[in-house]
Amino acid sequence: MGPVVSAEFRHDFDKLRRLPPYVLAEVTQLRHAARAAGEDIIDLGMGNPDLPTPPHVVEKIAESATHARNHRYSASRGVPNLRAAASEWYQRNHGVELDPDGEVIAVIGAKEGLSHFVLVTIGPGDVVLAPDPAYPIHQYSVIFSGGDLRHVPLNAESDFLENLQLAVQRTWPKPKLLILSFPHNPTTQIVDIGFFEQIVAFAKEHHLMVIHDFAYAEICFEGYKPPSILEVPGARDVAIEFLSLSKSHSMAGWRVGFAAGNREMIHALTRIKSYLDYGIPTPIQVGAIVALRGPQDCVKQNCDEYQARRDALIEGLGQVGPGQWKIEKPLATMFVWAPIPEPFRSLGSLEFSKKLLREAQVAVAPGIGFGEGGEGYVRFALVENTHRIRQAVRGIRRFLKTATL
Numbered sequence: 001m002g003p004v005v006s007a008e009f010r011h012d013f014d015k016l017r018r019l020p021p022y023v024l025a026e027v028t029q030l031r032h033a034a035r036a037a038g039e040d041i042i043d044l045g046m047g048n049p050d051l052p053t054p055p056h057v058v059e060k061i062a063e064s065a066t067h068a069r070n071h072r073y074s075a076s077r078g079v080p081n082l083r084a085a086a087s088e089w090y091q092r093n094h095g096v097e098l099d100p101d102g103e104v105i106a107v108i109g110a111k112e113g114l115s116h117f118v119l120v121t122i123g124p125g126d127v128v129l130a131p132d133p134a135y136p137i138h139q140y141s142v143i144f145s146g147g148d149l150r151h152v153p154l155n156a157e158s159d160f161l162e163n164l165q166l167a168v169q170r171t172w173p174k175p176k177l178l179i180l181s182f183p184h185n186p187t188t189q190i191v192d193i194g195f196f197e198q199i200v201a202f203a204k205e206h207h208l209m210v211i212h213d214f215a216y217a218e219i220c221f222e223g224y225k226p227p228s229i230l231e232v233p234g235a236r237d238v239a240i241e242f243l244s245l246s247k248s249h250s251m252a253g254w255r256v257g258f259a260a261g262n263r264e265m266i267h268a269l270t271r272i273k274s275y276l277d278y279g280i281p282t283p284i285q286v287g288a289i290v291a292l293r294g295p296q297d298c299v300k301q302n303c304d305e306y307q308a309r310r311d312a313l314i315e316g317l318g319q320v321g322p323g324q325w326k327i328e329k330p331l332a333t334m335f336v337w338a339p340i341p342e343p344f345r346s347l348g349s350l351e352f353s354k355k356l357l358r359e360a361q362v363a364v365a366p367g368i369g370f371g372e373g374g375e376g377y378v379r380f381a382l383v384e385n386t387h388r389i390r391q392a393v394r395g396i397r398r399f400l401k402t403a404t405l
Contacts, residue, residue, distance in 0.1 A: 004146055010099040018143045024136075025368040031363045040169040042392040045363040047334060048184070048366040049379040050245035051250040051305060054291065054298040061254070061287035070286070074279040077270050078106025078258065082285045085292040086243075086258040093217075094228040102263045103236070105270055106266050106288075108280055110215050110242040113269065115141040117211065117240065117259070118177070122147040129208075131160070133186055133367060133374035138179045138213065150175065153373055154187060161198055168206055178203065179214035181255055183226050183332035186370045186379040189334050196235070203238040209265065210239040218248040218299050220332040221307045240265040247334060248299050249291045256280050256288045258378045306334050309382040309389050316393030323397030336380040338366075341400060349378055360399035 027045055031326060034041050052058075060289040064070050077083070083100035090096040098104055107113025118141040120130060128142045132151035142149040152167045154160050160252030180199065182191045196212075203210045220226055229239050244257035259269060273279075280288075310329060313336055317325040327338045339345075344352050349366035356378075357363050365381070384392070 005324070009372070010106040015144055015146075019140060022052045026350065027357060027363060027366060030354060030357050031214045032269070033294050034361070039361055041357065041361050041363055042384055042395070043363045043393060044382070044384060044389075045365045048123055048383055049247055049250050049252045049334065050383045050385075051302055053250045053254065053287075054294075056294060057249065057251070057287045057291045061283045062289045064331075066285035070254075070282040072282075073287065074282045075106075076277055076279040078104075078279065079282065079285050079289075081289050081398055082106050082292075083258070083285045085289045088261065089195075089292050090228070090230065090260060094231050096228060096230045098260055103266055104260045105266050106260055106272070106280055106285065107242065107257050107259055107269075107273075108277065109246065110244040110257045110259075111137050112214055112255070113257060113259050114138070114145065114179075114211060114242050116272050116276065117265070117269045118142060118147070118179075119145045120268050121145075121209065121265070122177060125173065127171055128177045128179065129164065129171075129175050130179040131181075131184070133370035133377075135177075135181060135185045135213070136370065138181065139371065147177075151371065151373070152378060154184070154189065155373060156189075161195070161202075164202065174206065175208055177209045177211065179213070180229075181215065183187055183216040183220065183330075184363070185216065185333055185369070186335060186374060186377075187337045188330035188333045188335055190224060190226065190330075193231055196229045196232045197226060199229065200232045200235050200238060204234070208238065209262075210235075211296060212239060212241045214241050215244045216333045217243055219303060219306060219334055221310070222304060222331055224331040226332055238262065240269070245288055245291055248302065250302060251288070251291065254284045254287065256284055265358065279323075306382050308338060308386055309384070312389045313380060313382070313393060314384045316390060317396060319397075323399075323401040325396070325400060334382045336381060336382065338378055340376055340378060344400075344403075345376060349375055353378055355403065356399065357398065359403060360392070360395035362395055383386050 063152050083104040087098040087100040122145040124146040126147045128147045129150050130138050131154035153163050229235050240261035242259045246252035314327050342353050349368045353364050353366040365379040367377035
């Protein structure tokens with residue numbers, strides 16, 4: 001029997017109490033239990049890329065790891081060549097010239113960089129605007145920092161920019177920060193450069209900082225190319241943008257990305273990181289340099305693979321007949337955002353996701369896990385090969401045809 005903890009000595013973790021329940025964990029636990037029981041679960045829930053890191057990048061990381069000089073603490077802000085390579089990426093892909101010494105910093109994945117930036121710039125009483133639904137860290141980072149989070153609806157039924165104007169008019173004190181991410185996870189919504197022009201003007205009018213999480217900068221299809229907010233003249237007066245090599249170069253497990261933009265904002269992130277971490281391990285930074293400066297065929301191959309998976313899922317589910325589920329094809333990201341079929345909508349996204357797992361052996365992410373605005377949807381992550389996705393389609397169609405509420 002373990003030690004008895006007196007109630008008077010129990011700790012009160014205020015920030016943890018402010019966090020909402022992590023709904024996505026419920027489906028994860030059910031998936032683990034089903035697999036432990038021997039069921040073949042096709043996991044399209046977590047956006048964990050299954051495509052391998054390009055061999056030339058892995059080889060460079062392995063070779064670099066053999067050098068003793070790379071076994072020491074690294075530079076928290078990133079080695080100079082990585083910051084230079086990131087600047088070159090911006091010039092090559094978006095025509096943006098950056099100073100690698102003052103306008104770029106390496107981060108341990110965009111999630112780490114974004115959350116640390118919010119932590120150092122937002123405190124109790126500071127208001128932050130973020131879309132709803134949203135990738136969870138966009139909302140939770142504000143709670144961790146003690147800020148006041150205000151949700152701005154992001155959906156197909158309303159204009160996000162109008163919703164943003166309404167949010168500012170109804171908010172006091174005035175917001176300090178706006179968090180965005182396009183192409184968007186989970187909804188897969190995309191924007192054009194005109195959208196960011198309006199965002200920059202809006203931010204200047206209301207004295208707002210802007211974070212743009214650009215995680216899906218290169219995962220796009222059918223001729224669509226996502227714009228960077230930094231392409232807009234004057235964007236660097238108000239904005240910082242986070243990028244990751246997790247999806248474009250399949251380096252999710254290596255944890256490497258970078259932030260670029262406003263010098264003061266980059267400086268703030270540099271300061272907090274200098275206290276909290278010793279940077280990305282040097283061999284991984286060397287691999288990231290090779291990824292950014294080397295052949296980019298791997299990025300195109302990844303996009304082609306995700307598009308094939310997207311088509312296998314959506315076209316398979318959309319086939320006419322019992323079990324049909326019509327879903328719009330996204331032009332970017334590695335996700336599919338699907339409205340729950342009408343006969344099952346009353347269940348809500350969490351219960352519907354549980355039924356899909358139990359009866360179709362397919363795990364998806366319930367939309368409510370991304371905020372109240374995600375209710376009525378589920379998110380498919382395209383992280384299984386096309387053969388497995390076709391298998392998932394068969395299971396889902398069979399479930400939709402025969403399931404009872």
